[in-house]
Amino acid sequence: xxxxTQSPSSLSASxxxxxxxxxxxSQGISRALAWYQHRPGKVPxxxxxxxxxxxxxxxSRFSGSGSGTEFTLTISSLQPEDFATYYCQLINIYxxxxxxxxxxxxx
Amino acid sequence: xxxLVESGGAVVQPGGSLRLSCAASGFAFDDYTxxxxxxxxxxGLEWVSLITWDGDGIHYEDSVEGRFTISRDNSKNSLYLQxxxxxxxxxxxxxxxxxxxxxxxxxxxxxxxxxxxx
Numbered sequence: 001x002x003x004x005t006q007s008p009s010s011l012s013a014s015x016x017x018x019x020x021x022x023x024x025x026s027q028g029i030s031r032a033l034a035w036y037q038h039r040p041g042k043v044p045x046x047x048x049x050x051x052x053x054x055x056x057x058x059x060s061r062f063s064g065s066g067s068g069t070e071f072t073l074t075i076s077s078l079q080p081e082d083f084a085t086y087y088c089q090l091i092n093i094y095x096x097x098x099x100x101x102x103x104x105x106x107x
Numbered sequence: 108x109x110x111l112v113e114s115g116g117a118v119v120q121p122g123g124s125l126r127l128s129c130a131a132s133g134f135a136f137d138d139y140t141x142x143x144x145x146x147x148x149x150x151g152l153e154w155v156s157l158i159t160w161d162g163d164g165i166h167y168e169d170s171v172e173g174r175f176t177i178s179r180d181n182s183k184n185s186l187y188l189q190x191x192x193x194x195x196x197x198x199x200x201x202x203x204x205x206x207x208x209x210x211x212x213x214x215x216x217x218x219x220x221x222x223x224x225x
Binding site for chain 2: 001032034036038043044045046049050053055085087089091092094095096097098099100101
């Protein structure tokens with residue numbers, strides 16, 4: 001099974017900062033990757049599909065890039081509501097898998 | 108409004124069984140592949156299983172293969188997960204999830220809690 005490894009596991013940042021989260025696949029997956037945001041007490045929310053396509057209604061400060069084995073999620077200017085846990089997820093390659101998550105905390 | 112509502116979570120002993128249900132509304136349920144995803148307490152998201160719109164395509168995560176069975180009833184707009192031989196490590200919040208655009212998971216229910224404990 002393909003493994004997804006996120007880095008860092010946790011991150012402290014301030015409102016207005018630019019942050020980048022990395023997801024590495026154990027083998028090439030083309031662009032078969034999605035990113036989700038999970039706030040405490042809420043359900044996960046789809047941000048990015050196909051590695052770089054922004055889902056409807058997601059603010060443009062979120063962006064995704066990468067292909068093959070290395071992918072990134074970037075938040076250009078952190079807002080208070082962005083402090084959450086972020087997950088990458090393998091799409092359409094079975095068994096599906098999630099990365100272990102990156103917890104983004106307020107500095 | 109697009110909505111998924113899970114039910115059936117409970118406290119069960121190791122080795123026991125449980126059936127989760129998910130009621131879908133606000134969209135054409137029989138057009139969509141559906142998933143179960145779980146989150147153990149204090150841990151990350153884990154994909155569990157999926158079933159295609161017609162029920163012909165089914166996949167499971169390795170640790171639940173042979174113990175869990177996913178099914179659907181399109182006439183009732185409902186998704187199910189039959190869980191047998193439950194283990195303590197199956198304890199989690201179980202989400203019913205719709206697969207939407209480009210196979211990403213775009214609609215999530217609120218989840219139902221399963222606790223496996225003696």
